[in-house]
Amino acid sequence: MTPSGPSDSPAASVRTRPGHSDPSAPLRCAAVIPAAGRGVRLGPGAPKALRALGGTPMLVHAVRALARARAVSLVVVVGPPGEAAQVRTLLDDHLEHLADDSTEVVVVSGGDTRQDSVRLGLAALPEDVGVVLVHDAARPLVPVDTVEAVAAAVRAGAPAVVPALPVTDTVKQVEPGGEPGGPEPVVATPERAALRAVQTPQGFDRRVLTEAHEKVPAAGEGATDDAGMVERLGVEVVLVPGHEEAFKVTRPLDMVLAEAVLARRRATDAF
Ligand code: CTP
Ligand code: MG
Secondary structure, three states, X not given: OEEOOOOOOHHHOOOOOHHHOOOOOOOEEEEEEEOOOOOHHHOOOOOHHHOEEOOEEHHHHHHHHHHOOOOEEEEEEEEOOOOHHHHHHHHHHHHOOOOOOOXXXXXXXXXXXXXXXHXXXXXXXXXXXXXXXXXXXXXXXXXXXXXXXXXXXXHOOOOEEEEEEEOOOOOOEEOOOOOOOOOOOEEEOOOHHHOEEEOXXXXXXXXXXXXXXHHOOOOOOOOOOHHHHHHOOOOOOEEEEOOHHHOOOOOHHHHHHHHHHHHHHHHHHOO
């Protein structure tokens, strides 16, 4: 890891994109990790990304997963507002052992919604980045192969790529705005075979995602899905196979599952 403090200007990074002189060279790929959420649905405690999983903060797992991908040479962590220095220290403490990894890690502060946090992360990208992967800190166990597959599909020319899995539950559409916990009239039952549950990292041509964040207005609590914003520009979004272990830690039971996945990995690695 190459640490750089929150005060470092990422724009001042050395320009490594050979593409300025060699148009055939691959564009530099960066990951933006929104990690500024509180984790309300997980219950009281520290911000979700800073809670421990197998003794290590969830955010550290997520940064490692992205930094391990050969495609990724920069990770921008978007931490809880006002906690950038604490996040920087935490990452320096946990990532120093990956000495063979030359991935640069930058920390910036996030905003009130995920949409704001991603926009602030994008603003910290140096000019030479052409491909961006946006990855939830709340998906700490995403396998590196999933990350590589998304990055490869963008590099192969797709403007927006999303890992996704078939839906296992049948899904009902209801009238919005009912009483919480009260009976909800069903308005439709979409055919399950045509539905997919989307995950992260979602990969984009950097210009396309930046344009989406400039043009798509924030409504309500803001967009929870970057690809959805890109769709609204009329740009084609494609899905690639996701992975069960890229699930999002949202509620307490997800922590139990995440701990079990980690324990299984450790047991497998030991043999
Ligand atoms: N996120 C963010 N900035 C926000 C809100 C969310 O960076 N203002 C990030 C979270 O840290 C998380 C990802 O977006 O990595 C997905 O959001 P979610 O799972 O909803 O996490 P939280 O918002 O933290 O959880 P909750 O909605 O239960 O409070
Ligand atoms: Mg949230």
